[in-house]
Amino acid sequence: xxxxxxxxxxxxxxxxxxSCGKAEAADQMNPIIGVIxxxxxxxxxxxxxxxxDNDALRLIIRIVQxxxxxxxxxxxxxxxxxxxxxxxxxxxxIFVLPRKIPFPPPLMDEHGSPVPxxxxxxxxxxxxxxxxxxxxxxxxxxxxxxxxxxxERLKRYAPIVAECLGRVPREWGKVGYITVHESxxxxxxxxxxxGLHIESPGVIAPKAHMHGYHRFICWGxxxxxxxxxxxxxxxxxxxxxxxxxxxxxxxxTCRVWDCLIEEHGEVVGHLGDISHMREAIGGNEAGVSLGxxxxxxxxxxxxxxxxPQPKAGFRQFxxxxxSELSAWYEEHNTPSELGVEPGxxxxxxxxxxxx
Numbered sequence: 001x002x003x004x005x006x007x008x009x010x011x012x013x014x015x016x017x018x019s020c021g022k023a024e025a026a027d028q029m030n031p032i033i034g035v036i037x038x039x040x041x042x043x044x045x046x047x048x049x050x051x052x053d054n055d056a057l058r059l060i061i062r063i064v065q066x067x068x069x070x071x072x073x074x075x076x077x078x079x080x081x082x083x084x085x086x087x088x089x090x091x092x093x094i095f096v097l098p099r100k101i102p103f104p105p106p107l108m109d110e111h112g113s114p115v116p117x118x119x120x121x122x123x124x125x126x127x128x129x130x131x132x133x134x135x136x137x138x139x140x141x142x143x144x145x146x147x148x149x150x151x152e153r154l155k156r157y158a159p160i161v162a163e164c165l166g167r168v169p170r171e172w173g174k175v176g177y178i179t180v181h182e183s184x185x186x187x188x189x190x191x192x193x194x195g196l197h198i199e200s201p202g203v204i205a206p207k208a209h210m211h212g213y214h215r216f217i218c219w220g221x222x223x224x225x226x227x228x229x230x231x232x233x234x235x236x237x238x239x240x241x242x243x244x245x246x247x248x249x250x251x252x253t254c255r256v257w258d259c260l261i262e263e264h265g266e267v268v269g270h271l272g273d274i275s276h277m278r279e280a281i282g283g284n285e286a287g288v289s290l291g292x293x294x295x296x297x298x299x300x301x302x303x304x305x306x307x308p309q310p311k312a313g314f315r316q317f318x319x320x321x322x323s324e325l326s327a328w329y330e331e332h333n334t335p336s337e338l339g340v341e342p343g344x345x346x347x348x349x350x351x352x353x354x355x
Contacts, residue, residue, distance in 0.1 A: 032269075032276050033061055069280040071267045076258035076286075092224035093258045093302040095240065100293035101163055103249040103316045104156035106182050114314050117153060117182040121321065121333035123340045125149045126165055127173040151337035154180060157318060163295060164245040164320045166233070171242065174323035175343035177333075181317040190306040191253070191315050197272040199244065199300040199321075202265035216265050219272075220244040221324030222299030240297055242322045247295045249316040250309060255287040256296055257303040264301055274303060300324075 039047035040057065050056045075091040106114035127149065146158040146165075157180060165172060185191045199219040222243025225231030231239050248254055259281055261267065261274060268274055278284070281303050289307070290296055298304065309315065328342035331350055 032064065036060060036064070065280065068267055068277045071262050071264065072277070072280050073260040073262050074258070074282075075260060089223040089226055089241070090238065091260065093260045093299060094256050094288065095224065095297045096288070096290070097163065097167065097295040097297065099163070100291070101160055101247070101295060102293060103160075103247075103318075106314060106316065107153065114182065114184075116184070117180055119154065119178065119180045119334045121177040121179055121328065122151075122154075123175050123328070123336045123342045124151075124178055124338070125173070125340055126161075126171050126176040126323075149338070150178075154178065160247065160295070160318055161320060164297075167239050167245075167297060168242065168322055169239060171322045175340060176323055177321040177325060177328075177342075179317070179319040179321070181315075183315065185250075185309045185313065185315045187310070187312040188308045190308055191317060192306040194306055195273060196275045196278055196303055196305045198261055198264060198268065198274060198303055199272055200264060200268075201270075201272045202268040217326040218324040219300040219326070220321040222297070222302075222322075242324045243297050243299050244302075244322070245295055245297050245318075245320040246290075246304075247293065247318045248290065249292055250313060251292040252289045252310050253307050253315065254290045254296075255284070255305050255307055256290065256298055257281050257287045259286075259303065260299060260301045261303065262301070277303070 036047060036057075039045035040051050042048060050060070073091060073093075075093045107117065109115050146161055147155050150158055150161070157178070161178070181191060183191060200216055201219075202216050220243055221241075223241040225238040225240055227238065231241075233239055246254065246256075261277070264272075264274075267277065269276070274281075281287075287303075288296075323343060325342070325344045327345050327347045329347050329349075331348065333342075
């Protein structure tokens, strides 16, 4: 049903665009379709044979859009947790943890104003012990013990980190990557990277370390658990393997979709951009807008985007990327204040220019 509604909306948009000049249409549509329409106008392009054939253009655009849709695997079925296949991962793009968690107070200056903090992908050891066999549920107080592995500015985030690690027991003791971004954001602005995207850019970086099942560059990986006992916690709740956890103290500033982009190397743009696939994933109405304090687990193939802030305020953003990372960008990321090295290839240079 979602795909039929999306198709009708897409057909209407195509007709509206083709009713105006093709150069004007190229400016209004997504970049990939725009390239097709610009190519139609260029005498040097083989697409110029369709200059006066709107029916053929509609067919070409529809083929491209269907190609994108074929790479979307919907995982938002409510019955997904009741599957009987015990030994295979349950398809899931997101899982919102049932318990909201309060964010810590921001750091304050001598005038009583919140101090901005910007820490991006800082490596840290996801354990309070060098013994990797120790699991969070075996510790007396996980969040207290995590104080030893977090730098001073981030110790206040130990309870949130503990909440996440409790869901990925296989990550305990490995190197993870923490991001904390705290800053004042004006109404209508986004604090984080704007635009619909996934975290895995799809392309394999030279000499990057690949992780197990993942054939593309990893940025957290992520698989929902099976229903075997090893993947269940003491309450029978399914745990996850790897992935990414995100949360914010501001509601409606992040939207996620419960689906996966499969074989994403064939369809993603620059740095995982999938803005051209918005209709293929069901449009904005198919997304989930996260509430304040909600922790969302997702994969690095899960569509998501930052949203313009509904009202001005001091936003606190938290992210934990688990150990399955193929490349750590030295120019953009924050080195550990405790001497922990990234557990992957360290890449020099600007990823926004070189990707």
